[in-house]
Amino acid sequence: MMLNIAIVGFGNVGRAAYEAVLAAQDMTVRCVVESPQLTAPEHMKDIWLTDIAQIHTYGKVDCALLCLPTRICPQVAQTLLAMGVNTVDGYDIHDSIWDVRCELDEIAKQHGARAILAAGWDPGSDSVVRALMQAIVPRGITYTNFGPGMSMGHSVAAKAIPGVANALSITLPTGAGVHRRMVYVELETGATLEQVTRELKADAYFANDDTHVTQVDDIAALQDVGHGVQMTRKGSSGATHNQLLEFSMRINNPALTGQVMAACARATAKQAPGAYTMIEVPVADLLSGTLEQHVRSLV
Amino acid sequence: MMLNIAIVGFGNVGRAAYEAVLAAQDMTVRCVVESPQLTAPEHMKDIWLTDIAQIHTYGKVDCALLCLPTRICPQVAQTLLAMGVNTVDGYDIHDSIWDVRCELDEIAKQHGARAILAAGWDPGSDSVVRALMQAIVPRGITYTNFGPGMSMGHSVAAKAIPGVANALSITLPTGAGVHRRMVYVELETGATLEQVTRELKADAYFANDDTHVTQVDDIAALQDVGHGVQMTRKGSSGATHNQLLEFSMRINNPALTGQVMAACARATAKQAPGAYTMIEVPVADLLSGTLEQHVRSLV
Numbered sequence: 001m002m003l004n005i006a007i008v009g010f011g012n013v014g015r016a017a018y019e020a021v022l023a024a025q026d027m028t029v030r031c032v033v034e035s036p037q038l039t040a041p042e043h044m045k046d047i048w049l050t051d052i053a054q055i056h057t058y059g060k061v062d063c064a065l066l067c068l069p070t071r072i073c074p075q076v077a078q079t080l081l082a083m084g085v086n087t088v089d090g091y092d093i094h095d096s097i098w099d100v101r102c103e104l105d106e107i108a109k110q111h112g113a114r115a116i117l118a119a120g121w122d123p124g125s126d127s128v129v130r131a132l133m134q135a136i137v138p139r140g141i142t143y144t145n146f147g148p149g150m151s152m153g154h155s156v157a158a159k160a161i162p163g164v165a166n167a168l169s170i171t172l173p174t175g176a177g178v179h180r181r182m183v184y185v186e187l188e189t190g191a192t193l194e195q196v197t198r199e200l201k202a203d204a205y206f207a208n209d210d211t212h213v214t215q216v217d218d219i220a221a222l223q224d225v226g227h228g229v230q231m232t233r234k235g236s237s238g239a240t241h242n243q244l245l246e247f248s249m250r251i252n253n254p255a256l257t258g259q260v261m262a263a264c265a266r267a268t269a270k271q272a273p274g275a276y277t278m279i280e281v282p283v284a285d286l287l288s289g290t291l292e293q294h295v296r297s298l299v
Numbered sequence: 300m301m302l303n304i305a306i307v308g309f310g311n312v313g314r315a316a317y318e319a320v321l322a323a324q325d326m327t328v329r330c331v332v333e334s335p336q337l338t339a340p341e342h343m344k345d346i347w348l349t350d351i352a353q354i355h356t357y358g359k360v361d362c363a364l365l366c367l368p369t370r371i372c373p374q375v376a377q378t379l380l381a382m383g384v385n386t387v388d389g390y391d392i393h394d395s396i397w398d399v400r401c402e403l404d405e406i407a408k409q410h411g412a413r414a415i416l417a418a419g420w421d422p423g424s425d426s427v428v429r430a431l432m433q434a435i436v437p438r439g440i441t442y443t444n445f446g447p448g449m450s451m452g453h454s455v456a457a458k459a460i461p462g463v464a465n466a467l468s469i470t471l472p473t474g475a476g477v478h479r480r481m482v483y484v485e486l487e488t489g490a491t492l493e494q495v496t497r498e499l500k501a502d503a504y505f506a507n508d509d510t511h512v513t514q515v516d517d518i519a520a521l522q523d524v525g526h527g528v529q530m531t532r533k534g535s536s537g538a539t540h541n542q543l544l545e546f547s548m549r550i551n552n553p554a555l556t557g558q559v560m561a562a563c564a565r566a567t568a569k570q571a572p573g574a575y576t577m578i579e580v581p582v583a584d585l586l587s588g589t590l591e592q593h594v595r596s597l598v
Binding site for chain 2: 237242294298
């Protein structure tokens with residue numbers, strides 16, 4: 001059975017999600033939804049839309065991948081779930097994931113739809129590894145060390161600071177789950193580095209981290225979407241101490257995010273109506289192919 | 300709600316599973332079932348049984364952890380599932396896991412019970428990581444490198460070879476998922492190293508690996524249940540190549556196995572009747588506490 005996918009938002013992650021769906025044998029892209037300001041690429045004119053209300057124009061959509069700024073994801077998800085369309089989003093504000101999940105859960109159940117939220121790599125696939133590590137080593141400490149790499153969420157947040165023309169935020173791990181944010185900014189005419197730095201450091205995305213703001217002439221010269229993570233857990237299983245676990249990745253960030261979202265689209269089709277984070281979904285449901293194939297090749 | 304657990308088999312893994320259940324706040328050990336040949340430790344006489352038919356003697360059991368030689372797990376699981384008791388086992392013969400799963404699934408559904416099989420660390424928690432790696436990097440190669448460490452399954456298989464009084468099998472990784480088996484044997488009087496080596500190398504546990512058999516005077520002098528694994532996957536997400544993932548552990552083997560089984564006991568209570576491998580179970584179901592706690596702290 002082919003899964004009919006809508007890509008909502010066609011930035012870095014949207015393009016990667018589009019490529020991930022194209023590469024999958026069990027999914028097809030029905031449409032791409034973008035704002036009217038953006039012009040459709042020539043070869044995509046026959047799947048391009050500018051309004052989610054018309055999402056079924058080019059064929060019924062089973063699942064929409066919301067490749068949008070994190071803060072508008074919940075509202076768009078609610079609209080689509082109310083239309084009976086499953087949604088996957090990369091909502092990444094850790095503190096409010098539970099609340100958003102509960103809001104989406106209610107609407108999804110009312111309309112017989114499914115949402116998988118916080119479906120990127122962190123939150124997302126890293127969350128699955130963190131939960132597994134805690135299950136098999138229940139007492140101990142997990143450290144999640146990000147980077148070095150550009151944080152898309154933090155870069156978007158930096159760009160939203162008044163006086164910032166363009167920005168790029170690099171995450172550097174300093175060990176034990178502590179990070180430094182290296183933020184590079186192009187300033188608008190009349191803006192001062194002092195004021196931008198003050199406002200940026202007060203933003204919720206940066207307030208808890210060692211943040212350094214540097215003015216540059218050309219953000220484009222710094223571009224690299226490579227990223228990484230290293231997660232460690234040391235602790236006890238039963239009465240036995242000194243159990244050591246580690247998970248690490250070196251990855252293209254939007255490519256991985258888009259791929260995780262495509263895999264979660266597959267999983268929406270297999271869940272009961274409601275909203276889910278990735279730790280609530282069996283990993284087998286993320287895979288194409290049959291369960292027998294997965295058990296024989298992966299278990 | 301407390302989960303009432305039976306420990307079936309009280310060897311290395313059974314003792315570790317017992318300790319894992321004792322350390323959990325949401326589980327209690329109702330009984331330990333062992334063969335009549337083994338004497339109960341003094342402090343366990345009031346929970347000791349010698350027959351699974353009497354498993355509810357000291358209070359109703361919700362879930363039995365089958366800490367038994369792998370080849371007898373399916374039969375014992377079937378017996379208990381037919382009694383309506385959930386089971387968790389560490390069945391580890393990769394090639395037949397799917398078939399055993401289907402057999403147990405049928406019986407479990409008939410009797411309204413749940414089985415989680417192949418619930419150790421490999422197969423088990425490693426399987427979850429392998430499936431996740433494949434979902435987020437769908438094209439590429441995963442290598443699972445075990446060791447260095449003692450393989451319990453291979454040591455039991457070596458001990459079963461005629462002429463072997465005692466044996467210990469060490470797994471050494473030689474890279475790219477290829478392993479060497481270093482097997483240390485104490486011989487029975489009259490047995491020859493040549494014949495034991497020939498029979499051992501023909502056994503299904505050893506036939507595919509570079510196996511070296513060494514005669515020693517005292518296996519006890521070599522004992523160490525530390526083990527490890529390193530899994531790597533390099534491949535593509537969407538249209539993007541060179542995605543690098545790695546998972547590794549340095550662990551006490553029976554302690555981790557027992558802990559995984561205890562976590563899966565928790566998960567049996569949350570699944571619909573049937574049989575499951577760990578990739579079919581949401582990782583959140585392995586954890587104690589509420590879903591809200593898990594989402595807030597781990598997602």
